[in-house]
Amino acid sequence: MRRLIFPLFLGLGGAAVLVALCVWQVQRLQWKQAMLAEIAARLEQPAGALPAAPSAEADRHxxxxxxxxxxxxxxxxxxxxxxxxxxxxxxxxxxxxxxxxxxxxxxxxxxxxxxxxxxxxxxxxxxxxxxxxxxxxxxxxxxxxxxxxxxxxxxxxxxxxxxxxxxxxxAVPTGDPAPRPVPVGIDVPNNHLTYAITWGTLAVFWLAMTGVLVYRITRTEVARG
Structure with a gap:
């Protein structure tokens, strides 16, 4: 059993870290989806007056x-x-x-x-x-x-x-003739689902490799016994 302590510690500890990263990315995904929904809703609002002192934090989009x-x-x-x-x-x-x-x-x-x-x-x-x-x-x-x-x-x-x-x-032409408008879109990347799947997959492989290692150590010990 003493020969299994380090492989189990490394395997379970590494898997725990990878699962935690997966969960964190899922939480980030939920936050990002809420933010994108808020941006989409703001883009659809009626046009208002130009603020006296616009700021990137309060008035973006x-x-x-x-x-x-x-x-x-x-x-x-x-x-x-x-x-x-x-x-x-x-x-x-x-x-x-x-x-x-x-x-x-x-x-x-x-x-x-x-x-x-x-x-x-x-x-x-x-x-x-x-x-x-x-x-x-x-x-x-x-x-x-x-x-x-x-x-x-x-x-x-x-x-x-x-x-x-x-x-x-x-968002609309500014005269005739005028350049072709390229309206503001949602330019915020959202790759958190991909990251979550990546970390989750790595956790599965990490546990699988740990299981293989433990199996081989156990068989070796049985053969020696």
Whole structure:
């Protein structure tokens, strides 16, 4: 029996850790599903007024409608769309009737239309407040000489276009002609079910290997006895 103590400790202890990880991922899955349901419900709400001081914590995905006209200055964000291929998202300064200057993501244009002119308004932009999570330490700096950005960095774009650090992603066309809207969607990954299955499967295999090891030790001891 003394020869079985360490294998049993290692096998049962390791399985317990793997099962705990599986349970944790199931709990995370339930939390994530509730969060995604809340986001989906918010996206379907009627558009309201632009908050006086929007924040990413309180107002992410909030539907808004804001009247005004597009001002000078735009940032072109390199992208690719299934319908259209390589192109740009046109993020443009927008001057509201209330005298504020914000950013509006008007949508997608093909690469060939980068320099095209678009309707400036007056228009009511209907869309959602967004703080895209698109930048990290590997994101290249924008090529300001060619006006090519590689991510929607709200703070950097606001500084470059002299606006508030507030971005509205248009859900409907913002003029005629205008870029094709790319509305806000649910961009939160939810892989917790896969993780839970992975940890649960590893726990089963860990216990199976432990059983095989214990069986072999037991047979060896019986053969010696």
């Amino acid at each position: 909030a539907p808004v409608a804001v009247a005004g006209r597009f001002g000078t200055g735009a940032a072109h964000v390199l992208t690719s769309q299934r319908r259209g291929g390589p192109g740009y998202l046109v993020v443009q300064a927008f001057e509201t009737e209330a005298g504020r200057r914000i950013l509006v993501d008007r949508g997608y244009v093909p690469e060939a239309d980068k320099a095209a002119g678009f309707d400036q308004g007056p228009v009511t932009v209907t869309g959602h407040l967004a703080w895209p999570r698109e930048t990290d330490m590997f994101t290249p700096e924008p090529n300001l000489a060619r006006n090519i950005w590689f991510a929607r960095d709200v703070d950097a774009m606001a500084a470059a276009l002299d606006t508030e650090p507030v971005l509205v992603v248009a």
